[in-house]
Amino acid sequence: MKVQPSKTSAGTVASEEKSQLATYKKMPIVAERGEGVWLYSDDGQKYLDLYGGHAVAGTGHSHxxxxxxxxxxxxxxxxxxxxxxxxxxxxxxxxxxxxxxxxxxxxxxxxxxxxxxxxxxxxxxxxxxxxxxxxxxxxxxxxxxxxxxxxxxxxxxxxxxxxxxxxxxxxxxxxxxxxxxxxxxxxxxxxxxxxxxxxxxxxxxxxxxxxxxxxxxxxxxxxxxxxxxxxxxxxxxxxxxxxxxxxxxxxxxxxxxxxxxxxxxxxxxxxxxxxxxxxxxxxxxxxxxxxxxxxxxxxxxxxxxxDSMLENVKEVEAHLRNRIGEIAQVTQVRGLGFLLGLEFAGQTAPIHKGLLERNVITGTSSDPNVLRLLPPLCLRASDIDLFVDELKAVIANLGSQREA
Ligand SMILES: Cc1ncc(COP(=O)(O)O)c(C=O)c1O
Structure with missing residues (x-):
């Protein structure tokens, strides 16, 4: 994905592109701070982080x-x-x-x-x-x-x-x-x-x-x-x-x-x-x-x-599996706890991109039909509800684009 820097982040993106080896496909986010399941960019955007910096932010950002x-x-x-x-x-x-x-x-x-x-x-x-x-x-x-x-x-x-x-x-x-x-x-x-x-x-x-x-x-x-x-x-x-x-x-x-x-x-x-x-x-x-x-x-x-995070993972996983059942395009939920793969009938790249545009960070995988979720262990049921709403909106948008 081509980085689309906002005004405030343009300098940082340009500087990284100039000086850092181009070995990563970066998201168009200049991360500034984090709190729990939320990542904040330097242009004031707030992202629901279901990727956790590649499964690292287990306790959430900056616990x-x-x-x-x-x-x-x-x-x-x-x-x-x-x-x-x-x-x-x-x-x-x-x-x-x-x-x-x-x-x-x-x-x-x-x-x-x-x-x-x-x-x-x-x-x-x-x-x-x-x-x-x-x-x-x-x-x-x-x-x-x-x-x-x-x-x-x-x-x-x-x-x-x-x-x-x-x-x-x-x-x-x-x-x-x-x-x-x-x-x-x-x-x-x-x-x-x-x-x-x-x-x-x-x-x-x-x-x-x-x-x-x-x-x-x-x-x-x-x-x-x-x-x-x-x-x-x-x-x-x-x-x-x-x-x-x-x-x-x-x-x-x-x-x-x-x-x-x-x-x-x-x-x-x-x-x-x-x-x-x-x-x-x-x-x-x-x-x-x-x-x-x-x-x-x-x-x-x-x-x-x-913070009883192990118990939380089990409870919130059950909620996620339940709510994902509302989305017909998801053919299978793979994995366990907060290492989950949502398998779609088709490619997930547009869904991953659409979610990012709606301020939800998810992960891809080497299987093009699987979207990966590796969220912090403090993710709540209400965050899942937000994710499901955003996912439905992305899928609806992609459907209407296809019809147009
Ligand atoms: C299962 C597994 N093993 C090993 C590694 C390598 O870890 P690191 O990047 O900390 O060297 C990773 C990294 O993604 C991983 O997912």
Whole structure:
């Protein structure tokens, strides 16, 4: 979409276009501030944000508890590396482990989703002494060398050429395809339990229990990339252990995005079985576990609890599914909690654009017929009502344009 800058934002858009690599298809918004589910642009427009800055604004934009914790920590100590102990880091690690499903008892902090996945794969290789990793068609795991080599979605893997060797592909949801490539050379099977970018693709609970069996019988580590599904997005802290996933718990969960409410932070939650093989200096990072990021993690998890956001996600998801039933053009609502894909009979690009023109931000996906919703976990039923009204108006407009 061509950016149409307003008068006040024209200078910012021109400046970014002049100085920043043109690697993003940007919306015509110059973001100035945010509050909860609302994003405000510098020309005074207010947007209902159902995209959450790519699933990052889990607690909503600039949640006051998170902001206060960051400011307080910034005043004390911005950063020191992992070579010292830190109370704020100890609290974050303990809290994360306490909400993780058993037997995930250890955490390793890093800075992003791709880094969490790289470390997850490395741990599985170190623990097993094997090299191969199985990932799935439609999965997205990041853009650094090993993670992009594990990404069998669209053009991404090509962009990462030459790829890291040892990456094998199976079909998401198809356990037979896994059995064909799984053997005693495989260190890990890694998957997004709900494939977000691919158009919010889900699998049956039995798929996850079958995967667990394959892993257990061959000594393979199971890794869930919960960069999107983690930290409350599905209405549970994690997809791992949930009913939708057959109660199955992997050996490693990778996290990022909503974990710091916008402060960059990633993490791997790890079972004792894997952790026992990881020695001093096997993994490392300068910034991971820094004090500001840890303050953000603590406050994010507290805000989710204090504001009963997990319960809210479930309630508001039910309301959304109910109200979307009024729109005949939506053929299916895919996903879980606040990771939802609205499947239309035709292409969603005009709907996405029409909604944006009516101040509602949604996400596209690699499936042209699926509109993605990744809103803050504090989204209310009244926001859904507004969204449904706007969606109906957009669809009516597109219909009348077609007739004209
Ligand atoms: C499922 C999943 N894994 C990994 C990543 C990579 O995360 P990051 O961009 O923080 O490196 C993403 C990013 O969109 C993602 O959606």
């Amino acid at each position: 006051p508890h998170v902001v206060a914790a960051i400011v307080e920590q910034a005043d004390k100590l911005l950063f020191y590396s992992n070579l010292v102990h830190s109370e704020v880091r100890a609290r974050a690690a303990e809290k994360l482990v306490s909400i993780a499903p058993q037997p995930l008892t250890k955490v390793f902090f890093c800075n992003s989703g791709t880094e969490a996945n790289e470390n997850a794969m490395r741990m599985a290789r170190l623990a097993s002494g094997r090299e191969n990793v199985i990932t799935f068609s439609g999965g997205f795991h990041g853009r650094t060398a090993d993670a992009i080599s594990a990404t069998f979605l669209g053009k991404y893997r090509e962009l990462g050429k030459p790829n890291v060797p040892g990456h094998l592909q199976a079909e998401f949801g198809d356990i037979e395809s896994v059995r064909k490539v799984a053997d005693e050379t495989v260190a890990a099977i890694m998957l997004e339990p709900i494939q977000s970018m691919a158009g919010v693709r889900t699998a049956r609970p039995e798929f996850f229990s079958e995967l667990r069996k394959v892993c257990d019988s061959l000594g393979i580590a199971l890794i869930y990339d919960e960069v999107q599904t983690g930290v409350g997005r599905t209405g549970e802290w994690f997809f791992a252990g949930s009913e939708a996933g057959g109660g199955i718990v992997p050996d490693v969960i990778s996290l990022a995005k909503a974990l710091g409410s916008g402060i960059p932070v990633g993490a791997c939650l790890v079972s004792e079985k894997i952790a026992a093989h990881i020695k001093e200096n096997d993994l490392g990072t300068t910034f991971g576990g820094g004090m500001i990021a840890m303050a953000a993690v603590n406050a994010t998890l507290e805000a989710i609890e204090n």
